[in-house]
Amino acid sequence: MSIHIENVAKSFSAYPALDGVTLDIEDGEFVALLGPSGSGKTTLLRVIAGLEEPEEGRISFGKRDVTDTSAASRGIGFVFQHYALFGHMTVAQNIAFGLTVMPRSSRPSKAKVRERVDELLDLVQLPGVGARFPSELSGGQRQRVALARALARKPKILLLDEPFGALDAKVRRELRGALRNIHNDLGLTSIFVTHDHEEAFTLADRVALLNSGRVEQFATPDLIASSPANQFVRDFLA
Numbered sequence: 001m002s003i004h005i006e007n008v009a010k011s012f013s014a015y016p017a018l019d020g021v022t023l024d025i026e027d028g029e030f031v032a033l034l035g036p037s038g039s040g041k042t043t044l045l046r047v048i049a050g051l052e053e054p055e056e057g058r059i060s061f062g063k064r065d066v067t068d069t070s071a072a073s074r075g076i077g078f079v080f081q082h083y084a085l086f087g088h089m090t091v092a093q094n095i096a097f098g099l100t101v102m103p104r105s106s107r108p109s110k111a112k113v114r115e116r117v118d119e120l121l122d123l124v125q126l127p128g129v130g131a132r133f134p135s136e137l138s139g140g141q142r143q144r145v146a147l148a149r150a151l152a153r154k155p156k157i158l159l160l161d162e163p164f165g166a167l168d169a170k171v172r173r174e175l176r177g178a179l180r181n182i183h184n185d186l187g188l189t190s191i192f193v194t195h196d197h198e199e200a201f202t203l204a205d206r207v208a209l210l211n212s213g214r215v216e217q218f219a220t221p222d223l224i225a226s227s228p229a230n231q232f233v234r235d236f237l238a
Contacts, residue, residue, distance in 0.1 A: 001061050001156035001189050002027045003048065008057030010043055010213075017043040018054070019213035025206075027062075030183050030190045032200035035210035036236070041193045042161055044210070048191065049159050050074050061157065077150030079160040083142045085134040091145050092117045092130030098152045120148040123182060140171040147179070151186070158183070160192035164199065176203055197237060201225070209233055 003025040010018040018040045025031050033041035046052040048059060050071030058067045066074050085094050095117045099108055108116065121127050124144040134142050143163060150158060163179070164172040180203055183190045194200050200207045201221035208218040209232075217229035228234040 003157065003189060003191070004058075004060040005044075005048065006058045006060075008044070008047060008054045008059065010040075010047060010052060010054050016213050018047065021057070021210075021213070021215055023208055023215065023218060025189060025191065027189055028187055030180065030203060030205045031192075032204035032207045033191060033193045033210060034195070034197055034200040034207050036195060038212075039210040040213040041195075041210050043213075045159055045161055045191060045193050049076055049078050051078075074157075075153075075155055076157040076159055077153070077155035079143075079146050079150045079158070079163050081162040081165050083134070083146045085142060085146060085149075087134055089133075090130060091121075091126075091132050091134065091137070094134065094145060095120055095130075095149045095152055097149065102153075116152060117148075120151060123151070123185075124148045125178065138171075139167050140175060143167065143175060144178070147182070151182075156189060158188045158190040160190070162193050162195070164194075172199070179203070209236065211236075 005021055005023040008018050008021045009016070021044060033044060035041050043052060047054050050066065050069065054067065058065060060066065061074065086097070089097070096113045099113050099116065117130060121130060124147055126141060126144050129137070129141070134145065137145065164175055167175065176199065204221065206218060206220055207224055209216045209224065211232050217224055217233050224233065225237065228237065
């Protein structure tokens, strides 16, 4: 699913978090939103998800204008930085949550839900942990569960807000590879936020480097590294 972002603006009080952002993301592409704190990358991700409403501009998924549609109707999967798992639910219940709250007319049967949960646990390499609670898992395992939950309803678009930020370096490297493999295997269009340029350059097909609510450069990692668009990009990479 392609994503078109056109002249999107968003401010909080008098602070311009996004200032006329335009991006075209191709179907099946893996894009990183990279930049320092306060650059607007998380706000942009939340606008794409429908969790924030832009003051100006349009968002389209394929040929569908989703600017004024709710987050629930956009058909996206969202992974939060700090997992946002339900502590009182088992791993299986967390993953199944999005399926069990679907309208009764379209809700899968309990058997189909169990089958989907098992399939997703295998996909994120956590078979057999469905009966455990989040508190019994490591940080890396909890993030895999959060990813499985985001994929439960088979979204075409996956959005991730600094998904590895709370993890140590070894676990981050392992999860990067797992995430990229899942993206490729499922044919997703994925956008993830990070402030770590090594992480962005390792994972992404293209990187959008943001500063003060504007896109300074949107290109492949190789092109950004070899031909920085301006002094900000050079300084950030240094």
